[in-house]
Amino acid sequence: MQAVVLVGGLGTRLRPLTETIPKQLLPVAGVPMIERVLEQLSSHGVDRAILSMGYLPAAFVSAYPDGIIGGVHVSFAIEPVALGTAGAIRFAGRSGSIDETFLAVNGDVMTDLDVTALIAVHRSKGAEATIHLTPVDDPGRYGVVACDAAGLVTSFVEKPEPGSAPSNNINAGTYVLEPSFFDRVPDATTMSVEREVFPRMVHERTLYAVVDASYWIDAGTPRAFLQANTDILDGTRVVPLPGALTGGALVLEGASVSASARVTGSVLGRDVRVGDGASIVDSVVLEGATIGDRASVTDAVIGPGAVIGADATLLGNCLIGACEHVPERARRSGAAKAA
Ligand code: GTP
Numbered sequence: 601m602q603a604v605v606l607v608g609g610l611g612t613r614l615r616p617l618t619e620t621i622p623k624q625l626l627p628v629a630g631v632p633m634i635e636r637v638l639e640q641l642s643s644h645g646v647d648r649a650i651l652s653m654g655y656l657p658a659a660f661v662s663a664y665p666d667g668i669i670g671g672v673h674v675s676f677a678i679e680p681v682a683l684g685t686a687g688a689i690r691f692a693g694r695s696g697s698i699d700e701t702f703l704a705v706n707g708d709v710m711t712d713l714d715v716t717a718l719i720a721v722h723r724s725k726g727a728e729a730t731i732h733l734t735p736v737d738d739p740g741r742y743g744v745v746a747c748d749a750a751g752l753v754t755s756f757v758e759k760p761e762p763g764s765a766p767s768n769n770i771n772a773g774t775y776v777l778e779p780s781f782f783d784r785v786p787d788a789t790t791m792s793v794e795r796e797v798f799p800r801m802v803h804e805r806t807l808y809a810v811v812d813a814s815y816w817i818d819a820g821t822p823r824a825f826l827q828a829n830t831d832i833l834d835g836t837r838v839v840p841l842p843g844a845l846t847g848g849a850l851v852l853e854g855a856s857v858s859a860s861a862r863v864t865g866s867v868l869g870r871d872v873r874v875g876d877g878a879s880i881v882d883s884v885v886l887e888g889a890t891i892g893d894r895a896s897v898t899d900a901v902i903g904p905g906a907v908i909g910a911d912a913t914l915l916g917n918c919l920i921g922a923c924e925h926v927p928e929r930a931r932r933s934g935a936a937k938a939a
Pocket residue numbers: 606607608609610611612613614623652653654679682683684685688706707708820
């Protein structure tokens with residue numbers, strides 16, 4: 601089975617981190633998001649994938665020069681301009697000469713979905729597309745989907761007005777598609793699968809869906825990115841780790857932590873240095889960053905090579921970019937872009 605993995609978005613909600621690192625190369629519990637996505641697909645029989653890229657494509661090519669990610673052989677389809685989700689799937693599918701049932705997934709979704717079962721339902725219904733739905737408490741921020749008893753989608757509304765959502769099941773970003781999908785998207789056209797293609801399929805009664813409440817998170821916001829990490833540290837999600845957990849923290853090779861520092865519920869990347877009396881709680885500190893003496897870091901993501909000055913305070917889903925310097929005693933909160 602082939603998969604198209606969408607990794608071409610700008611990742612604006614994770615700026616400034618994503619100004620230099622594409623979102624899917626950010627590590628979740630020490631392993632780049634794209635590897636976690638492809639390992640999961642590989643466990644359900646995906647053996648080839650096409651990365652649908654546009655933004656910072658060279659970063660992927662240089663990170664995986666042998667073209668193998670998470671055990672899957674990948675090829676790279678680089679869009680000349682951003683084509684939106686449907687245009688991107690078409691561009692990648694055509695470049696990989698896909699001519700049979702395939703998967704398309706958002707590259708920032710961390711899930712334990714039973715992909716095998718999703719494919720089986722797709723085939724049994726003779727569907728043109730079958731999408732994974734997950735139940736959430738606040739469906740308004742997503743594409744909300746209603747189905748009949750047979751799983752035929754009867755309504756697909758992207759970001760409905762408050763109180764008008766037809767269900768609490770949302771489009772979870774994993775699709776099984778037939779090659780006829782490509783005929784619905786004109787060549788070199790920017791088009792959205794969620795806003796244009798799926799609503800048309802609903803009208804033509806060719807779109808099916810499966811509700812699966814397995815672990816799922818869209819790791820595209822600061823809060824969700826942190827949660828994708830802490831869910832693994834606290835055992836909510838069980839996946840391989842690239843090191844041992846010590847006191848609820850994952851400390852990767854080469855990191856050095858002062859004996860008087862406190863680190864809980866956090867990931868410290870390779871060669872991170874944590875100074876005397878510093879506190880790091882429910883945070884992610886990426887490779888080579890330095891946390892100054894007595895600095896307090898709570899619910900924050902620190903970019904690779906960043907330097908946090910002594911006595912600084914970071915909190916509230918704050919993001920610090922790669923190699924950024926935060927002065928001594930500075931206070932940074934990311935509360936405004938936490939959602
Ligand atoms: P934000 O700017 O923070 O909304 O992030 P994003 O740009 O990643 O957008 P979003 O999270 O809605 O995208 C969902 C998935 O589709 C992600 O895996 C993106 O990388 C991918 N994506 C979004 N737009 C495009 C596009 O035009 N081309 C390609 N190839 N992928 C895209």
